[in-house]
Amino acid sequence: MRLYHGTNKEFLEIDLLKSKPNKDFGRGFYLSADYNQALNMAHVKMEQLESGSPVVLEYEISEEAWDSLRVLRFENYSEEWAKFILLNRNNPSDQPVHDYDVVIGPIADDRVGVQLWKYENHSIDLPTLVRNLQYMKGVTIQYFFGTERAIKYLKRI
Numbered sequence: 295m296r297l298y299h300g301t302n303k304e305f306l307e308i309d310l311l312k313s314k315p316n317k318d319f320g321r322g323f324y325l326s327a328d329y330n331q332a333l334n335m336a337h338v339k340m341e342q343l344e345s346g347s348p349v350v351l352e353y354e355i356s357e358e359a360w361d362s363l364r365v366l367r368f369e370n371y372s373e374e375w376a377k378f379i380l381l382n383r384n385n386p387s388d389q390p391v392h393d394y395d396v397v398i399g400p401i402a403d404d405r406v407g408v409q410l411w412k413y414e415n416h417s418i419d420l421p422t423l424v425r426n427l428q429y430m431k432g433v434t435i436q437y438f439f440g441t442e443r444a445i446k447y448l449k450r451i
Contacts (some may be wrong), residue, residue: 295354295356295357296352296353296451297326297327297353297354297437297448298325298326298328298331298332298333298350299323299324299325299332299353300331300333300341300350301346301349302336302346302347302349302352303344303345303346303347304349304351308439308445310440310441315388316382316383316384316385318379318382318383318401318436318438319378319379319382319397319399319436319438320390320438320440321381322439322441323448324437324438325436325439326434326437327437328435329350331434331446332403333350336350351450352450352451354449354451355447359447362447363443363444364393364394364395364396365394366392366394366397367397367399368397370398371400371424371425373420373421375399375400375424376423376424376427378392378399379410379427380400380410380413380414382411384414385444390440394440395439395441395443395444396437396438396444397437398436398437401434401436402427402428402432409421409423409427412426432437
């Protein structure tokens, strides 16, 4: 399987410590099976950091590798998916809140922080949170690799 990572500068080694905490599925390396989605993320990253240029890095993972990894998959937007994002986004610790090597599931909308705040302050209920977190461009899947064990299976192309 081919996966893509969008960024603002080229790098050779994946360093999980450089990943930001409190992302949808936790601190980790995020990829997409869609080249254009990764390219879009590269542009976003470049704009956020106001440096570099859009770069899409290409990786491959063998089908056999999936059997060796602890994988959690969310097929669609759901209450379980929203609760999992809440858990990761609100994690006060440096330690992950889950022990999955890989998490696969939909990307939350860019307004995640506002929606989580509304839910936590009881302005919206859980079904409304799920609906509000849905990515505006339809279901767009992200691949989170959160352990060194998982990273070792990604081969740069």
